[in-house]
Amino acid sequence: MSVLEIERLTVSFHRRDGLRRRITTDCVRDVSLAVARGEVLALFGASGAGKSLLAHAVMGLLPPNALAGGTMRFDGHVLDAPAQAALRGNRIALIPQSVGHLDPLATVGQQLRWAARRAGRPMTAPGAVAEALSRFDLAPAVAGTFPHTLSGGMARRVMLAMTMASGADLVLADEPSNGLDADNTARVFRCLKSFAEAGKAVIVISHDLPAALKIADRVVLLDRGQVVAEERADAFTSDGEALCAGYARSIWNALPQNGFSRACHEA
Numbered sequence: 002m003s004v005l006e007i008e009r010l011t012v013s014f015h016r017r018d019g020l021r022r023r024i025t026t027d028c029v030r031d032v033s034l035a036v037a038r039g040e041v042l043a044l045f046g047a048s049g050a051g052k053s054l055l056a057h058a059v060m061g062l063l064p065p066n067a068l069a070g071g072t073m074r075f076d077g078h079v080l081d082a083p084a085q086a087a088l089r090g091n092r093i094a095l096i097p098q099s100v101g102h103l104d105p106l107a108t109v110g111q112q113l114r115w116a117a118r119r120a121g122r123p124m125t126a127p128g129a130v131a132e133a134l135s136r137f138d139l140a141p142a143v144a145g146t147f148p149h150t151l152s153g154g155m156a157r158r159v160m161l162a163m164t165m166a167s168g169a170d171l172v173l174a175d176e177p178s179n180g181l182d183a184d185n186t187a188r189v190f191r192c193l194k195s196f197a198e199a200g201k202a203v204i205v206i207s208h209d210l211p212a213a214l215k216i217a218d219r220v221v222l223l224d225r226g227q228v229v230a231e232e233r234a235d236a237f238t239s240d241g242e243a244l245c246a247g248y249a250r251s252i253w254n255a256l257p258q259n260g261f262s263r264a265c266h267e268a
């Protein structure tokens with residue numbers, strides 16, 4: 002069964018023009034998708050396509066001037082505002098785009114313990130923090146350090162370790178490889194894959210399609226707020242013949258292994 006089901010989600014913003022007429026802009030339009038346990042869904046689309054808004058709508062963290070429509074279900078139950086407030090940070094986790102969300106005044110170890118305690122799974126056993134860090138290639142000494150001493154890749158892996166400690170069933174990662182070199186990108190994506198292998202449902206938002214394809218099962222392409230294609234990830238990694246949508250094919254053409262052909266120049 003799907004952990005998350007989104008049905009006809011719309012996110013709009015209202016503003017008034019100079020004559021005080023109400024203007025509505027739909028930034029996410031009629032989006033339906035689902036993700037199951039053990040599955041990695043990659044959400045791909047140009048800047049401004051509505052990817053982060055979709056993630057924030059699932060979390061219940063939309064800006065106050067946003068209006069959301071449609072229905073969402075988590076584990077078969079309606080995911081409304083009270084459910085989101087109850088599930089956020091424990092059963093549903095967002096790995097935000099910025100590592101600035103780590104607390105500069107608390108050590109990595111403290112923050113890991115907080116994440117675990119908030120989810121009702123306190124890390125009391127000796128060595129529990131070191132073990133949680135080691136799963137993400139982080140040395141035990143990292144527990145005693147403050148976020149400003151970490152490299153970008155390490156900070157991101159600390160956020161992944163906190164997500165793991167929270168025991169979430171659904172993990173949303175918004176641009177988890179931003180600013181990382183190829184090695185750290187691969188590491189972060191491997192960690193996300195390990196979440197799915199541990200039975201979680203993972204939605205990864207990324208501009209790095211080649212890296213995301215290495216771990217994804219399915220790819221949803223968003224364009225100007227709408228789902229324009231939903232494809233199996235392996236359709237991108239083969240000769241592209243199995244891709245159904247034209248937009249997906251032009252993206253396949255633009256992958257480095259396929260020679261960055263036409264689509265790049267047409268875009």
Ligand SMILES: Nc1ncnc2c1ncn2[C@@H]1O[C@H](COP(=O)(O)OP(=O)(O)OP(=O)(O)O)[C@@H](O)[C@H]1O
Nearest residue numbers: 014028046047048049050051052053054055064066
């Ligand atoms: N608070 C807001 N008020 C008005 N419009 C907004 C607001 N937040 C986002 N938008 C608009 O919604 C659209 C989608 O934004 P979103 O952040 O989801 O894009 P994205 O696909 O995540 O892009 P990126 O890849 O650059 O992160 C954009 O056109 C943006 O201008």
Ligand code: NI
Nearest residue numbers: 052053054175
């Ligand atoms: Ni975004």
